[in-house]
Amino acid sequence: MVIITAGMIGVGKTTLTGKIAAHLGTKAFFEPVGDNPVLPLYYSNPKQYGFLLQIYFLNKRFSMIKKALSDDNNVLDRSIYEDALFTRENNADGNISDTELSVYLKLLDNMMTELNQLPKKAPDLLVYADSDFDTIKYRIKKRGRDYEQFDNNPGLENYYYKMWKAYQKWFDDYSVSPKIKIDLQQHDLSYQKNIDFVLGMIDDELAKIRQPQREAM
Numbered sequence: 612m613v614i615i616t617a618g619m620i621g622v623g624k625t626t627l628t629g630k631i632a633a634h635l636g637t638k639a640f641f642e643p644v645g646d647n648p649v650l651p652l653y654y655s656n657p658k659q660y661g662f663l664l665q666i667y668f669l670n671k672r673f674s675m676i677k678k679a680l681s682d683d684n685n686v687l688d689r690s691i692y693e694d695a696l697f698t699r700e701n702n703a704d705g706n707i708s709d710t711e712l713s714v715y716l717k718l719l720d721n722m723m724t725e726l727n728q729l730p731k732k733a734p735d736l737l738v739y740a741d742s743d744f745d746t747i748k749y750r751i752k753k754r755g756r757d758y759e760q761f762d763n764n765p766g767l768e769n770y771y772y773k774m775w776k777a778y779q780k781w782f783d784d785y786s787v788s789p790k791i792k793i794d795l796q797q798h799d800l801s802y803q804k805n806i807d808f809v810l811g812m813i814d815d816e817l818a819k820i821r822q823p824q825r826e827a828m
Contacts, residue, residue, distance in 0.1 A: 618740030661706030
């Protein structure tokens with residue numbers, strides 16, 4: 612089975628991905644952030660590097676989802692299915708032109724067509740990590756990546772807020788696979804009891820998905 616995780620920057624999605632993979636004894640595909648040479652450039656100048664960043668991420672996520680759908684079992688930290696969310700928001704903010712958005716969407720459409728030709732065409736479950744915005748801001752500060760900090764950058768804080776709002780609609784509209792929402796403010800993964808509870812929720816959801824598959828065999 613293939614599980615994808617999704618959620619706002621700072622919500623705890625990467626931690627959640629690692630916990631799910633360890634619990635299920637399977638492989639985790641993590642989002643390429645630490646080795647991303649474009650991301651710091653984007654934060655310093657979004658209008659110059661917005662399109663380059665989205666193409667970089669799209670290429671990486673396309674490669675990751677192809678590998679994930681070809682493997683037996685794995686968990687994918689952020690996926691190609693939410694990539695257009697960032698590109699559209701960058702376009703709305705003026706960081707990506709309408710022409711660049713059109714080029715991006717055509718490339719994404721070609722990639723999705725190729726994915727539809729694979730034996731396994733979609734993930735089995737989306738696990739969406741949610742939290743309130745104050746918790747998001749606290750966790751962004753806590754992890755301390757310089758280029759993500761917004762104390763003296765109200766424009767960046769506003770961008771985070773708009774992405775947080777946009778994610779709510781994205782989750783509501785998502786229909787590629789079954790989905791579950793996990794509140795990582797209420798169920799802070801710093802505590803083992805919360806980890807156990809969250810993993811139990813996911814186990815229950817996977818059991819529902821697997822039952823029709825067993826009956827069809």
